[in-house]
Amino acid sequence: MSFWTRLKDGLGKSAAKLSTGITDLFTKRKLDAAALEEFEELLITADLSPRLAAKLTEKLRKTRFDTEVSDEEIKQFLAGELTTLLTPVATPLRLEAGLQIVLVVGVNGNGKTTSIGKLAHYYAGLGRSVGIAAGDTFRAAAVEQLAVWATRAKARFYPGDGTKDAASVAFQSAESAARDGVDLLFIDTAGRLHNKEHLVAELAKIRRVLLKSIPEAAIQTVLVLDATTGLTALSQVEVFKDAAQLTGLIVTKLDGTAKGGMVAALADAYGLPVHAVGVGEGIEDLQPFVAKDFAERLCSIDAE
Ligand SMILES: Nc1nc2c(ncn2[C@@H]2O[C@H](COP(=O)(O)OP(=O)(O)O)[C@@H](O)[C@H]2O)c(=O)[nH]1
Ligand SMILES: [Mg+2]
Structure with missing residues (x-):
């Protein structure tokens, strides 16, 4: 199955919600105040935030108020606006010369x-030397789970020395990775949100020890968000934004959720790069985020 097909299937539920909603609203209808209000509500139900829904509705009002509109025109309008919004955030992980560290939090x-x-599988496939470090020292099975992925992805694995100290695992793995000529080192972390102070302190400590051997510019901190949580993900960004210097996002589980609109809400609220999106549990089910494809799929426009 191609990525396009997976994304299309994956966003199917989100797309169905928006496009049936739009069709119900705008089959040859005058764009009056009531129609605009219903449009705004529809966008909110599709997990575009109230703020983004208001902006898009205002834009539509400005350009088309009191004119006859069709559902196709509305879908084109929305897809165009979402493409404009998402294009600047659709950027891959930074890959420069020398060891690049990606701290993965969430x-x-x-x-x-x-x-x-x-x-790891994706970048190894592009010919990069990839390492994975087991910085989630709290879950009993976390190290083994990561080891299995490292083997599948043909990545070097840095399990740490069995201590519960994530910062020392991070530090040791960075030193080993530099010695091994690794291009890209992913460091897994624990995500115990119920203890925010602890989380903040731990992430800060990991950064601090990494900075001893690695320049600031070579450290990226990527927050992984679950699309099925919809707008709740925005409050997670708030927490982790304070705890870590976030440089980008990954949004998972876009398959089988009707909440795909949350990606647009995130872009509108934070403008953080979306490096990749997850559309399934398999090793190939994570791919770069392509703004136009995403926007058009979300609005059920076939662009093939
Ligand atoms: N359907 C789907 N499941 C996913 C996706 N990404 C992760 N998962 C599943 O979500 C669950 C938790 O993933 P895990 O990587 O262990 O989360 P962690 O606790 O943040 O490390 C696992 O069962 C994964 O298979 C995705 O893009 N789509
Ligand atoms: Mg984990």
Whole structure:
């Protein structure tokens, strides 16, 4: 199955919600105040945030108020606006010369470990030397789960020395990776959100020890978010934005959720790069984020 097909299937539920909604609203209808209000509500139900929904509705009002509109025109309008919004955030991970470290953070269950496995596989496939470090020292099975992914992705694996100290695992793995000539080192972390102070302190400590041997510019911190949580993900960004210097996002589980619109809400609220999106549990089910494809799929426009 091609990525396009997976994304198309994956966003199917989100797209169905928006496009049936639009068709119900705008089959040859005058764009009056009531229609605009219903449009705005529809966007909110599709997990575009109230703020983004208001902006898009205002734009539509300005350009088309009191004219006859069709559902196709509305879908084209929306896809165009979302493409414009998403294009600047659709950027891959930075890959410069020398060791690049990617600290992967996020709430437990969001898909950190799985995404690391998929990313490692992706970059190894591009001929990069990839390493994976087991910085989630709290979950008993975390190290083994990561080891399995490293083997599948043909990545070097840095399990740490069995201590519970994530910062020392991070430090040791960075030193080993530099020695091994690794281009890209992914460091898994624990995501115990119930203890925010602890989380903030731990992530800060990991950064601090990494900075002893690695320049600031070579460290990226990527937050993994679960699309099925919809707008709740925005509050997770708030927490981790304070805890870590976030440089980008990965959004997982876009398959089988009707909440794909949350990616647009995220872009509108934070403008953080979206490096990749997850559309399944398999090793190939994580791919670069392509703004236009995503926007058009979300609005059920066939661009093939
Ligand atoms: N359907 C689907 N499941 C995913 C995706 N990404 C991760 N998962 C699943 O989510 C669960 C938690 O993932 P895991 O990587 O262990 O999360 P972590 O606790 O953040 O490390 C696992 O069962 C994964 O297979 C995705 O893009 N789509
Ligand atoms: Mg994990």
